[in-house]
Amino acid sequence: MEGLALMLSKTHDALRAAGAPDDKAREAAEEIAGFEDRLPVVESDLKLLKWMVGFNLALSMVIVALLLRLAT
Numbered sequence: 001m002e003g004l005a006l007m008l009s010k011t012h013d014a015l016r017a018a019g020a021p022d023d024k025a026r027e028a029a030e031e032i033a034g035f036e037d038r039l040p041v042v043e044s045d046l047k048l049l050k051w052m053v054g055f056n057l058a059l060s061m062v063i064v065a066l067l068l069r070l071a072t
Helices: 009-017 022-071
Strands: none
Touching: 009 022
């Protein structure tokens, strides 16, 4: 998807209305659109990390409970 030039038209229009040159407004809108494409990847990675931390916490608590039972 490297060759596709995705652009947010409302962002482009807002930048143009603010007085930015057309080429600069287009480049900025394309750059923002590129960041929006990466958000789903970050969200899915974050979901995986949350599950990993939860599993690790639960496993650690089981190990601590077993160690306390053996110590008594």
